[in-house]
Amino acid sequence: MAEEVAQDTSPSQTTLEGPPEQREQSSGVIGVLLKLRPLLLRAINIFLKQREASIAVVAVVLVIYFQASNSVFLSKENIALLGQYVAPAAIIAAGEVMLLICGEIDLSVGNVFALAPFLMFRAFDGYGIPLTLSIILALLASAFIGLVNGIVTVYFEVPSLIATLGTFFVLSGLTLIISDAFPALTPAPGTTYADVMGHGTYSGILWAIGILIIMQVVLSRTRWGLHTVATGGNPLGASEVGVNVRRIKIGNFMLTSIFGGLAGILESFRITSIDPKAGGTDIMFAAVAGAVIGGTALQGGLGTVIGAFLGVLVTDILKDGFTILGVSAFDFDLILGTAILVAMILNVRLQKLREAGRQ
Amino acid sequence: MNERLSEEMLPAEDVLRVEGIAKRYGAVTALRDVHIHLERGEVLGLIGDNGAGKSTIIKILTGFLQPDDGRIFVNGQEVRLRSVQYARSLGIETVYQDLALVNELSVYHNMFLKRERLWKPLPFLNNRAMRKQAQEHLERLGIRIPSVDVEVSKLSGGQRQAIAMARAVSSDAKILLLDEPLAAMGAREGAQILDLIRSLKEKDVSIIMIGHNYAQVLEVCDRINLLQHGRITFDKRVAPTLLEEITEIVMREYRTSKVGSG
Numbered sequence: 001m002a003e004e005v006a007q008d009t010s011p012s013q014t015t016l017e018g019p020p021e022q023r024e025q026s027s028g029v030i031g032v033l034l035k036l037r038p039l040l041l042r043a044i045n046i047f048l049k050q051r052e053a054s055i056a057v058v059a060v061v062l063v064i065y066f067q068a069s070n071s072v073f074l075s076k077e078n079i080a081l082l083g084q085y086v087a088p089a090a091i092i093a094a095g096e097v098m099l100l101i102c103g104e105i106d107l108s109v110g111n112v113f114a115l116a117p118f119l120m121f122r123a124f125d126g127y128g129i130p131l132t133l134s135i136i137l138a139l140l141a142s143a144f145i146g147l148v149n150g151i152v153t154v155y156f157e158v159p160s161l162i163a164t165l166g167t168f169f170v171l172s173g174l175t176l177i178i179s180d181a182f183p184a185l186t187p188a189p190g191t192t193y194a195d196v197m198g199h200g201t202y203s204g205i206l207w208a209i210g211i212l213i214i215m216q217v218v219l220s221r222t223r224w225g226l227h228t229v230a231t232g233g234n235p236l237g238a239s240e241v242g243v244n245v246r247r248i249k250i251g252n253f254m255l256t257s258i259f260g261g262l263a264g265i266l267e268s269f270r271i272t273s274i275d276p277k278a279g280g281t282d283i284m285f286a287a288v289a290g291a292v293i294g295g296t297a298l299q300g301g302l303g304t305v306i307g308a309f310l311g312v313l314v315t316d317i318l319k320d321g322f323t324i325l326g327v328s329a330f331d332f333d334l335i336l337g338t339a340i341l342v343a344m345i346l347n348v349r350l351q352k353l354r355e356a357g358r359q
Numbered sequence: 360m361n362e363r364l365s366e367e368m369l370p371a372e373d374v375l376r377v378e379g380i381a382k383r384y385g386a387v388t389a390l391r392d393v394h395i396h397l398e399r400g401e402v403l404g405l406i407g408d409n410g411a412g413k414s415t416i417i418k419i420l421t422g423f424l425q426p427d428d429g430r431i432f433v434n435g436q437e438v439r440l441r442s443v444q445y446a447r448s449l450g451i452e453t454v455y456q457d458l459a460l461v462n463e464l465s466v467y468h469n470m471f472l473k474r475e476r477l478w479k480p481l482p483f484l485n486n487r488a489m490r491k492q493a494q495e496h497l498e499r500l501g502i503r504i505p506s507v508d509v510e511v512s513k514l515s516g517g518q519r520q521a522i523a524m525a526r527a528v529s530s531d532a533k534i535l536l537l538d539e540p541l542a543a544m545g546a547r548e549g550a551q552i553l554d555l556i557r558s559l560k561e562k563d564v565s566i567i568m569i570g571h572n573y574a575q576v577l578e579v580c581d582r583i584n585l586l587q588h589g590r591i592t593f594d595k596r597v598a599p600t601l602l603e604e605i606t607e608i609v610m611r612e613y614r615t616s617k618v619g620s621g
Contacts, residue, residue: 221483223475230461230472237459242444242473301463 052307055294058346059314066321073324080201084270085316087204088113089286090309091263094208094215095256096284097291097308101219102252103232103300104160105288106149109260111171112142113279116261117268118175121184131187135197135265142261143254145171150250160253172280179276186268198266207266208309211259216305228252232300289315373435374399374565375420375451375534380429382415382589389415390589393429395567397534402556402566404576404597406605407586413569416586417536420567421453422446433534452532456539458523462512466504467493469511470526496529497522501558517548521555528564535559537568541575553579577602587612 047053066073092109099106116138123134145167152163188194198204219225230238231248239245263283268274292298293314294307319332327335375397382390390412397403407413418424420431422440430437433449440446460469467486470493476485493507502521504514511519520540527535540556541549556566556579570576577583577597585593585605593608595601 217483223477223482223484226464226468226472226475226484229463233461233463234459237455237457237461238472240455240457240459301461 052295052304052310054346055307055310055314059310059317062314062317062321066317066324069321070324073321078320078324082316082320083202083205085320086313087208088263088267089283089290089316090205090208090312091211091259091266092256092283092287093290093294093308093312094211094305095252095259096287097294097296097303097305098215098219098228098252099160099249099256100288100291100296100298101232101300101303102228102249103235104153104249104253105298106146106160106164106253106256106260107281107284108145108149108164108167108171109256109287110279110281110284111168111175112145112257112260113264113267113283114276115145115171115175115178116142116264117186117274117278118178118184118276120265120268121187121274122178124187125184131193134187138265139258139261142257146254146257147250149257150253153253154246154249175276179274181276183276184274186272186274189272194269194272198269199272204266204270207262212305212309219305224248224251229301232302234301286312286315373397374433375567376432376435377416377420378430378432380416380419380426380431382412382419382424382426388589390419390426393586393589393591395584395591397565397567399565400560400563401582402560402568402580404580404583405567405569405586406571406573406576406583408609409571411586412589413586414538415589417453417538417567417569420446420451420534420536422451447530450531450533451536452527452530452534453536454520454523454527454538454540456542458519460511460519460523463510465508465510466497466514466522467507469522470496470507470529472526474530497525500525500528500555502555515548516544517551520544520548520552524552524555524559528559528562533563533565535564535566537566539569539571541570541572549575573602573605585609 063073072078092113096106096109119141120131120134120138123129123137124131129137149160149164149167152158152166153160156163158166186194189199195203198207219228227238227243227248230241230243231245235245260279264279267278287308290310290312291303291308292311294304294309294311296303296308296311322332322335373396375395377393377395380390380393380395381388393412393416395403395405395416405413405416415424419426420440422443422445425439425441431440432438433451438449440449440451461472464472467490471489476488476492477483478485490507497504497507500521502518502525504518504522511522514522524535524537524540537556540552544552553575556568560566568576568580580597582594582596583601583605584591585608587593593605595604
């Protein structure tokens with residue numbers, strides 16, 4: 001039984017290895033290569049088994065293409081810029097993907113992105129609360145918004161698509177009221193504190209990568225992650241087994257909202273001002289699209305945080321690459337949309353190949 | 360109908376005893392004065408038409424529904440099955456018709472769903488331990504699947520049923536409730552499930568099995584209870600003539616109800 005399992009973890013390995021006598025006969029460099037071949041193929045095999053493998057391949061192909069077209073693409077400056085593009089949506093996507101996996105969606109998160117920095121600003125500037133505490137308060141408020149989204153969805157049984165569309169407008173209104181529709185200046189400009197909280201060149205992307213790692217571990221290595229997948233895959237079955245489906249959903253709504261608030265605060269430190277029209281649908285769609293491009297099923301049960309991150313990365317590589325190639329702003333969306341479609345078709349094709357290889 | 364534990368001893372072999380259970384949904388009476396007893400290592404077949412009250416009985420024994428009247432004894436002690444969790448703690452496990460498996464998860468994650476092994480004190484899943492234990496457990500029960508790493512979606516209907524049953528008895532379940540374990544299954548797969556039921560019985564698991572395919576139920580059960588209009592109308596040990604007898608009863612009822620409605 002034990003041997004059986006060892007084999008089953010790489011079912012196509014034996015077929016790829018080739019006949020054993022052929023390996024024994026070879027010698028020298030070719031022999032070494034042939035001996036390494038099964039190892040290499042096994043590594044490729046394991047890699048291709050990961051859900052996010054196909055989108056990773058697409059990302060690499062795009063990087064090679066843009067670098068070949070213009071060597072500026074992989075310059076230090078452009079990589080820094082790309083990191084700044086990617087960070088906010090990637091942070092939100094880390095939460096949104098958890099929600100999508102458990103079978104829900106949050107459309108309002110883009111406006112939590114706009115509201116949270118204003119809450120931080122009001123607490124700090126209006127009430128003289130220390131900055132760190134102000135940030136924590138803003139994140140707690142974000143969590144509360146997630147709680148409301150969750151309660152309306154889970155207990156009042158309003159589909160999350162509609163529930164969070166409602167809160168989307170509520171939050172938009174709240175932001176305008178609190179800000180009086182005027183931008184504000186982010187506190188503590190030019191300090192190390194601001195650098196850490198998003199102003200530093202790589203600060204945003206480092207936050208995003210940190211959150212990516214933590215959330216991927218949560219998803220694939222903890223009870224919460226397992227129950228999130230179970231909730232999305234079979235809500236009734238999961239609750240029959242004893243999984244608290246409602247708690248999982250509400251928790252992931254809160255998580256998404258907190259990440260939305262955090263991304264908004266980091267962005268406000270980066271650009272040193274707080275804009276009442278920031279975020280909105282743009283950043284929300286970037287996060288949802290990233291998750292979906294990264295292999296998340298909208299009906300729940302399937303998806304990874306790494307996949308969502310790579311999805312966001314791919315769309316931003318496209319945007320950035322096209323900008324470098326000098327594509328006109330008018331043609332930009334047209335080409336971007338087409339490129340997303342092509343990337344997705346490629347992704348689906350590769351996934352089919354991957355599944356075929358698995359059997 | 361209270362928390363009091365009765366000291367009254369019943370014949371030792373009855374692991375489960377239901378006395379005078381009644382359940383009403385508003386004006387509709389689902390169960391009236393139902394008596395069921397289940398001996399240790401026995402397989403009891405509960406058959407009856409749709410709407411006869413089979414699933415209501417299962418839901419009460421699972422702790423999902425509370426009866427309006429009657430008493431329930433587990434191992435001779437009176438209990439009130441106030442919740443699914445509590446019934447489970449008494450060793451009563453249920454395999455629902457929908458199996459409650461998550462397609463997207465591996466076999467071993469499904470088997471340990473909600474009773475995961477962790478790397479204590481860290482909050483991380485101990486996949487290695489779960490995989491190993493799941494494998495050993497399936498082996499003990501003689502359930503054969505390609506690997507415990509396989510996603511449940513890749514398994515056949517019979518394999519899925521077997522996994523759900525294996526999960527139910529993985530936590531020292533002494534009483535197993537099976538809701539239509541043979542529904543929507545081919546003959547060969549059905550036979551495998553019947554084999555599994557037999558091997559569980561040998562391991563001293565007592566089973567109540569709901570079914571509507573009388574031939575299959577008779578093949579594996581020791582005793583049959585027929586439920587009609589919320590009442591057990593028939594309680595007999597399985598014998599060669601039983602199928603005809605039951606068919607006769609059911610046909611008679613069918614005819615009278617036809618006359619009644621016509």
